[in-house]
Amino acid sequence: MEFYLFRHGETDWNLEKRIQGSTDTELNQTGIEQARSLVPLLKRFNLEVIFSSDLKRAWRTGEIVAQELKIPVHRDRRLREANFGEAEGKTVDEIISLYGEELWQNFRHMSKDKKDIRFPGGESRFESVLRMRSVVDQLIEESKFQRVGIATHGGVVRNLLHSYLPDEHESLPIPNCVVYRLRHEEGNFQVEGPLK
DSSP states (O other), rough: OOOEEEEEEOOEEEEEEEEOOOOOOOOOOOHHHHHHHHHHHHTTTTTOEEESSSSHHHHHHHHHHHHHTTTTTEEEESOOOOOOOGTTTTTTTHHHHHHHHHHHHHHHHOOOOGGTTTOOOOOOOOHHHHHHHHHHHHHHOOOOSEEEEEOOHHHHHHHHHHHTTTOOOOOOOTTTTOOEEEETTTEHHHHHHOOO
């Protein structure tokens, strides 16, 4: 089974370097164009279905791709971005000013020993990985599909993929509308990408 995970297109908050988390922001015009630009790439992989975060920016991205590929798209709130708690809506500079550089860097660090770090009122990286993996595991167990698109968010894409990679692996780049492939075969997972 193959999963094609792609991050949503650009939002105004992305431009402002403002942390969105579970806040429900919309794509801007650039983001809509970025979503459309995914179609030729994803068409090559013969996707059968898309599962999407229910947040507007990811849902709209998945919907644009699904309409062009003429495949169904389904919402799943488990595919939401991590909840950043009190840090949501703040810029990176504001977060560092409020909570310190160390918390910000530790939160972004992919090593397993930092998986439980969170902002006040927010979700840890480990909790977001469990949520995302529950979708992947359920699709492996119950789905008839072999090639599944997942329209979601930068933080949870990075967190999920790194959970299948060695601890020392360099941090994966996750720009808007990046695409990664997660292959599952006989209990083993392989991360590939970014796909071009």
